[in-house]
Amino acid sequence: MTQIEEVKTKNITKTKKVRNILLKIIAAIVLVLVLFLGIVYTVHVISNNSEQKKIEPYGQHVSVDGRNMNVLIQGEGEETIVLLPGFGTATPALDFKLLIDQLSPFYKVVAIEPFGYGLSDETEKERTTENIVSEIHEALQQLNINRYIFMGHSITGIYGIDYVNKYPNEVTAFVGIDSSVPTQPGMDVKFPIKKLEFLKKSGLLRLMMKLGADPYTGLAFDAKTVEQMKLISNKNMNNDTTLNEMDHISSNFKGAQGLAFPKDLPLLLFVQADNQDVAGWIPLHEGQIKDSVHGKVIIMDGSHYLHHTKFKEIAEDVRVFMKETK
Structure with missing residues (x-):
């Protein structure tokens, strides 16, 4: 064997050794990932089964479209307020608890948990505005509630504008808590539904929520309510029903763009003062009330979930506003 051939043979041998080492490293990494995902999934399944037993019922079930929709009713006032959540609020009735406690001495408050939320069943029915609005109305009909202030957070601005026209x-008035506007920019985005579904079913979403910051730190919720909200959030986050709703967000916003609130309908909008995500957030809401006979925008400092920190102010402003419209 010549010197050149000998060098070539040594290089080939070294290359094979390096390749074998790399393959072993890759195999070890894959094995670790598989074991990690297996442990995360197992913990997820065991935790789900355990947590189901710790969830304490609240409210009452109403039969809607052959399924159970959970509704919490608090207060005995002459006027009724119907409360609806923003998208992805896993446990609406508890999320609104601070606000409900402020409103219920003066109003009958009806917090509806749409399908896929709170203690309500899931549904395979498409989460179009038409279906969601119809289901909410059917729930109220089942409860014999026929006159009410329609009040809601975030995406309720989209469902609500359709509802009040139907x-x-x-509906005696509409109250929005940092409510969505049909013409707000950025709502034509395509969401990664399959990835979100994988995060849910693999247990990775539970792990992310566990390692993430506690969203209730510093808020006025009691410890038991926080515990229940976390348990129900683990159950509901990224379930099939809410993912279907997410998949319809773009078309639901587009479908609402030709709608406006009736001019003679009292319209009160609480709006976040500093929304860094949506350009022209305050002017968008001011545009909604410009033709209203009884329209008002109240700007508040705070997060998108204004009712978590401004519940006292919201309740008082609602009472004052409704008196002014009479």
């Missing part, structure tokens, strides 16, 4: 003889 049932104008029932």
Whole structure:
């Protein structure tokens, strides 16, 4: 064997050794990832089964479209307020608890948990605005509630504008808590539904929520309510029903763009003062009330979930506003 051939043979041998080492490293990494995902999934399944037993029922079930929709009713006032959540609020009735406690001495408050939320069933029915609005109305009909202030957070601004136009003889006013506006920019985005579904079913979402910052730190919720909200959030976050709703967000916003609140409907909008995510957030809401006979925008400092920190102010402003419209 010549010297050149000998060098080539040594290089080939070294290359094979390096390749074998790399393959072993890759195999070890894959094995670790598989074991990690297996442990995360196992913990997720065991935790789900355990947590189901710790969830304490609240409210009452109403039969809607052959399924159970959970509704919490608090207060005995002459006027009724119907409360609806923003998208992805896993446990609406508890999330609104601070605000409900402020409103219920003066109003009958009806917090509806749409399908896929709170203690309500899931549904395979498409999460179009039409279906969601119809289900909410059916729940109220089952409860014999026919006159009410329609009040809601975030995406309720989209469902609500459709609702008040369909049932104008029932809704006495609309109150938005940093509510969505049909023409707000950025709502034509395509969400990664399959990835979100994987995060949920693999247990990685539970792990992320566990390692992330506690969203209730510093808020006025009691410890038991926080515990229940976390248990129900683990159950509901990224379930099939809410992922289907997410998949319809773009079309639901687009479908609402031709709608406006009726001019004679009292319209009160609480708006976050410094929204860094949506350009022109305050002007968008001011545009919604410009033709309203009884329209008002109240700007508040705080997060998108204004009702977590401004619940006293919101309740008082609602009472004052409704008195002014009479």
